[in-house]
Amino acid sequence: QAQLVQSGAEVKKPGTSVRVSCKASGYIFTNSGVSWVRQAPGRGLEWMAWISAYNGNINYVQKFQGRVTVTTDTSTSTAYMDLTSLRSDDTAVYYCGRGPGLRDWGQGTLVTVSS
């Protein structure tokens, strides 16, 4: 069955950047996009972006425009999310999901931003 495995937890200082990876298996990667969603501690789910693994089309939520970049590497069925200019309120669990409908989810990556 489909599986999404994300990279491990990160601790970052304010103003720096983080890269989270998401390796897909068990399905044809180029048939589905990859979505990125985050969840701050004790809070709800928040959309960030999604990218088509078929043609590379990308949609970003305006709140993150200019700070987030999502990419895919179809040769390794891996998606990446880069977030720059980190602030303390970027502390959250970051999830990747299969397709814009989030059919399957990764295990989450905790990113902690602290000085």
Added chain:
Amino acid sequence: DVVMTQSPLSLTVTLGRPASISCRASQGLVHSDGNIYLNWFQQRPGQSPRRLISKVSTRDSGVPDRFSGSGSGTDFTLKISRVESEDVGVYYCMQGTHWPYAFGQGTKLEIK
């Protein structure tokens, strides 16, 4: 942007009794392809979310049939026919019709 509003935000239900969660969209969710991309997710404590239902009423594989989704226009409902202990968690609706896609605030389900 479409705003998704869930109610109630918290729900306490006796084991074996039904539960119902409402989700209202600030505008209609019919896509240009004719589909309504309204999904429901369950997030158990300490776990990643899991999709239960897509396109209003289609249960994902492995989802117990006590979960059902319904609705049209701007009003949607998730129903659990008989709540079990494993249903504890937070439930989110999500619209995937108009970008930016959006989740509701979440409804926390507890067992009495």
